[in-house]
Amino acid sequence: MIEVKNIAKSFNGVPVLKNIDVLFEKGKTNLIIGQSGSGKTVLLKSIVGLHDIEQGKVIFDGTVFNELNFKDKKEMRKQIGMLFQGGALFDSATVEENVMYPLNMFTELTYSEKRDRANECLKRVNIINANQLYPAEISGGMKKRVAIARAIALNPRYLFCDEPNSGLDPQTAILIDDLIKEITVEYNMTTIVNTHDMNSVMEIGDKVVFIYNGAKWWEGTRDDIFDSENEELNKFIFASKLSQKIRDLKNRH
Amino acid sequence: MGLFYHIGKYFLLLFRVFAKPEKFKIYYRETIKEIDKLGLNSIWIVAVISVFMGAVITIQTAYNTDNPMYPKYLIGLTARDTLLLEFSSTIIALILAGKIGSNIASEIGTMRITEQIDALEIMGVNSASYLILPRIIASVIFTPFLTLMSMIIGIFGGWVAGVSTGVMTTQDYVYGIQYAFIPYYIVYALIKIAIFAFLITTISAYHGYYTSGGSLEVGKSSTKAVVHSSIFILLFNVILTQLLLS
Numbered sequence: 001m002i003e004v005k006n007i008a009k010s011f012n013g014v015p016v017l018k019n020i021d022v023l024f025e026k027g028k029t030n031l032i033i034g035q036s037g038s039g040k041t042v043l044l045k046s047i048v049g050l051h052d053i054e055q056g057k058v059i060f061d062g063t064v065f066n067e068l069n070f071k072d073k074k075e076m077r078k079q080i081g082m083l084f085q086g087g088a089l090f091d092s093a094t095v096e097e098n099v100m101y102p103l104n105m106f107t108e109l110t111y112s113e114k115r116d117r118a119n120e121c122l123k124r125v126n127i128i129n130a131n132q133l134y135p136a137e138i139s140g141g142m143k144k145r146v147a148i149a150r151a152i153a154l155n156p157r158y159l160f161c162d163e164p165n166s167g168l169d170p171q172t173a174i175l176i177d178d179l180i181k182e183i184t185v186e187y188n189m190t191t192i193v194n195t196h197d198m199n200s201v202m203e204i205g206d207k208v209v210f211i212y213n214g215a216k217w218w219e220g221t222r223d224d225i226f227d228s229e230n231e232e233l234n235k236f237i238f239a240s241k242l243s244q245k246i247r248d249l250k251n252r253h
Numbered sequence: 254m255g256l257f258y259h260i261g262k263y264f265l266l267l268f269r270v271f272a273k274p275e276k277f278k279i280y281y282r283e284t285i286k287e288i289d290k291l292g293l294n295s296i297w298i299v300a301v302i303s304v305f306m307g308a309v310i311t312i313q314t315a316y317n318t319d320n321p322m323y324p325k326y327l328i329g330l331t332a333r334d335t336l337l338l339e340f341s342s343t344i345i346a347l348i349l350a351g352k353i354g355s356n357i358a359s360e361i362g363t364m365r366i367t368e369q370i371d372a373l374e375i376m377g378v379n380s381a382s383y384l385i386l387p388r389i390i391a392s393v394i395f396t397p398f399l400t401l402m403s404m405i406i407g408i409f410g411g412w413v414a415g416v417s418t419g420v421m422t423t424q425d426y427v428y429g430i431q432y433a434f435i436p437y438y439i440v441y442a443l444i445k446i447a448i449f450a451f452l453i454t455t456i457s458a459y460h461g462y463y464t465s466g467g468s469l470e471v472g473k474s475s476t477k478a479v480v481h482s483s484i485f486i487l488l489f490n491v492i493l494t495q496l497l498l499s
């Protein structure tokens with residue numbers, strides 16, 4: 001469980017996050033949705049400590065993460081897996097080496113144990129026969145999956161995903177979403193996913209937080225999102241002709 | 254923002270770079286990789302430049318001293334001292350600023366904008382130390398060898414050019430390069446190149462590490478790395494010469 005209490009962040013005097021309070025639950029996929037530029041990435045990076053916040057607290061299962069000293073923070077980070085918007089695989093390393101990287105850095109396993117663990121993770125995300133390829137040689141969807149494999153290599157308790165399915169076709173996107181959901185339940189992790197994809201919301205939105213202009217505007221589940229009266233949220237949800245059509249069809253009944 | 258802001262930020266970065274490494278084995282492996290990339294890969298360019306510069310210095314000295322008043326051994330002596338004092342350290346450092354400086358800044362800069370540095374940080378790795386320390390060690394260790402090599406090849410180039418154009422004999426040249434030889438000049442050059450190598454890697458890494466934006470900014474960082482490294486090499490050349498030779 002991750003609690004975010006009244007955090008704020010600004011860049012060069014321009015506020016980007018405004019007094020956000022939210023609770024992310026364990027064993028569930030918690031979604032942060034919002035328009036491009038609304039502050040989703042900044043929120044996620046503030047939670048994991050890649051941005052220093054100006055006020056408030058980020059509490060990981062009772063531990064106030066943002067107030068830890070450098071060393072304890074580093075320890076804590078070994079329990080955090082993160083999937084970045086572009087995958088962020090290390091270009092100079094092969095697929096297998098990428099997944100082995102955290103194991104090399106933080107475990108005392110033998111080489112073959114590490115390789116086995118890496119292959120286990122790669123298999124979990126359905127990457128087979130690509131171990132010796134470099135990131136430049138695999139497709140965008142594969143990169144995302146390898147990045148997930150790397151993120152779960154150390155059995156993290158917390159998983160953060162920044163737009164896991166942006167730039168992917170709908171079918172692959174759903175595959176990735178389902179994978180994240182399954183892993184979350186399987187390892188009982190607290191997972192937070194940034195997205196602006198309504199498909200993801202319907203697929204895996206156990207809990208949904210809508211960010212508008214750097215503030216929390218709405219929160220709920222995928223089941224009540226369509227019934228919300230929130231004007232900005234409705235604008236966001238029904239931006240596409242397709243979703244408008246679905247709403248109209250629903251209203252007809 | 255001002256020069257002092259950058260200098261302060263540069264030293265704060267260095268502070269993080271010299272923190273205790275997480276795992277020596279991994280740092281060692283990275284250092285070996287960097288020696289290959291930054292050092293061994295520079296041998297060719299250093300050799301080519303040195304042989305031609307040695308040749309030019311010799312021929313120019315020969316024509317400028319083409320007068321019975323000057324002894325012929327002056328040619329070898331001038332070539333040797335020019336190479337030892339300035340060329341094989343300062344000029345080679347400027348060449349390396351272009352070659353390895355831009356390489357370091359663009360590699361680290363690309364890692365920054367593609368969030369690879371964030372990925373390292375999130376794993377609990379000290380990214381500054383992991384990315385920069387092996388590069389510093391590799392270049393500070395390896396560049397003195399490049400300088401020594403440059404001296405030898407430069408002097409050889411001078412001999413080839415001098416003898417083949419007939420401006421002097423082998424005996425004149427060999428006598429010249431041994432005449433009034435001060436071994437300390439070599440030490441001086443090696444100290445200089447090691448410090449220049451430190452400047453190149455840290456300044457370039459600084460620009461790469463603090464890149465923000467996209468590929469355009471990576472290009473800019475890489476240019477800044479080369480320009481600033483070169484300026485600081487020239488500045489430190491004056492300071493070090495005053496300190497070491499006066």
Ligand SMILES: Nc1ncnc2c1ncn2[C@@H]1O[C@H](COP(=O)(O)OP(=O)(O)OP(=O)(O)O)[C@@H](O)[C@H]1O
Pocket residue numbers: 011016034035036037038039040041042043196
């Ligand atoms: N390092 C930074 N320095 C200055 N401003 C920043 C920085 N990072 C983000 N911002 C600003 O913060 C705001 C929110 O950006 P953020 O990246 O969080 O958006 P986002 O919701 O993730 O958008 P997208 O869906 O396009 O990824 C933007 O206006 C952006 O310009």
Ligand SMILES: [Mg+2]
Pocket residue numbers: 040041042085162163
């Ligand atoms: Mg984003």
